[in-house]
Amino acid sequence: MARVVCIHGIGQQFVGELGLHSSWFPALADGLTRAGSPDLVGPDDVRCLFYGDLFRPPGRTLAVQDPPLTAVDVGEGFETELLLAWWAEAARTDQAVPPPDARTLARVPRVAQRALNALSRSRFFAGIALRGLVLDLRQVRAYLCDTAIRDAVQERVAAAVTEDTRIVIGHSLGSVVAYEALCAHPRWPVRALLTLGSPLGIRNLVFDRLRPGGTGKPGDWPGGISQWTNLADEGDTVALVKDLRPLFGERLTSKVIHNGARAHDATRYLNTPEAGRAVSDGCGLG
Template sequence: MARVVVVHGVGRQTAGPRALHRDLYPALLDGITAARDGEDDGLPGPDEVAFAFYGRLFRGPEEVLSPTPYADARDVGHGLESDLLAAWWQRAAAVDERVVPPDEEVLARSPRWAQRAVLALSRSRYFAPVGERVLIGDLKQVSAYLTDPAVRASVQQAVAAAVTPDTRVVVGHSLGSVVAYEALCAHPEWPVRSLVTLGSPLGLRQLVFPRLAAEPPGAWPGAVEAWTNVVDRGDVVAVEEDLRPLFGPRVRQVRVDNGARAHDLECYLTAAATGAAVLAGLGD
């Protein structure tokens, strides 16, 4: 029975719960070991860690040659999608000297602004390796979760299916932090003691925060006793690093250094700060 449940972020549509466990369970153990200064006795066993998987919802039809539906800057929708893209661009320019900052024309949404935004982000440390269609695909996954009730309900069901009476810690990365927060708000009866958010966009005041399925937005997540928010200074997705202005002073804010992989889940999991937060929730 899972004592720790990890909720992944965007871009995992070609994975699965077993593949995520195989690839990321060791990283979680490494973070716990780092928090213990190398001591590795009493680590959570494989059956005590589960990965709530919802990525398949965003996978294209089997007959499509690529599992990621093709999209480019021309497919960026008005409203939330364009606003998120602009927010990522502004954040990337603020933390990465290689990214040209947006000018007033772009912020006013000139006809070619999306192409210019994607071109600028393609120079960033985070987005450069993924390519345009993956960038736009990730953008659309965030938009779909926040605006499509059916998608949101299906994702929430995946989390609920992973949580057991033994679950004490929920870890949410990127969009998964939004999913985890909403799930805990909706289920105060769950025995979860600790929420750990990694590279979270929950602090986006105008785009994510007002769309949260919580009453009121900013409410404390259910019966959680401790909430630790872990952020890399260069994480483009975590546009607003500090969640305390929106969610209160009880949030423990921690900054880590993930190097060139600022938003990478594996890097966040291996951080001693993440391991310490998981240990605290487990009571170990």
């Protein structure tokens, strides 16, 4: 059974378990090679959990693209707040992106359109269609605000983790999923957590909405793990807060790495020596 369980993030609704494994495992193997442990993990040791289908509209075939969403489809409240946060972070790290001004932050009409127009200039969001950005916003909101979606995702995590699992890897929204799952199951044999491009540090929108399970509270140490490594690219707009230690404690190891133009790409995180060492140490525990 898999010693490593991987949990994907937003925008993966048209992939699947095998598709994720075909890209994530080679990247992870490269990271282990960089870390000096090339033979530690084989393909059967890695399981890629998939939940993207929960966000996919029913009745569509693989040939059908995302629904034609526009700025008017960005919901008030959570989705607009997250969009503005992405805009502000993109402007901070990319000179091509104009920053939001005081008038924008006061929620003028068409703020979503202005934010999307600004983000279209960002290297981070290059190649992502407007409708894709809107869908990403909706997926984050759906997991954090829709109990049925959240429970369905967590059920899949619980089914994927076995007595052999030693480390859980969560990318993007998957890091939120992983954190909550480990908090809710302190008796799991998992001994390490690796989070990549994580939004866990966004206070009002993500951190304050975490459900650690039972009587737990946001910021609790996740379950019975012994180590937690968080990797963030300085230009990763989703990972607004690069250092998670102020919120989750000094036991956590936070590292800033460089992924080039694809700052949020899961495979670029996985093929780093930092990720390889975290997996090597995690698989060697217990």
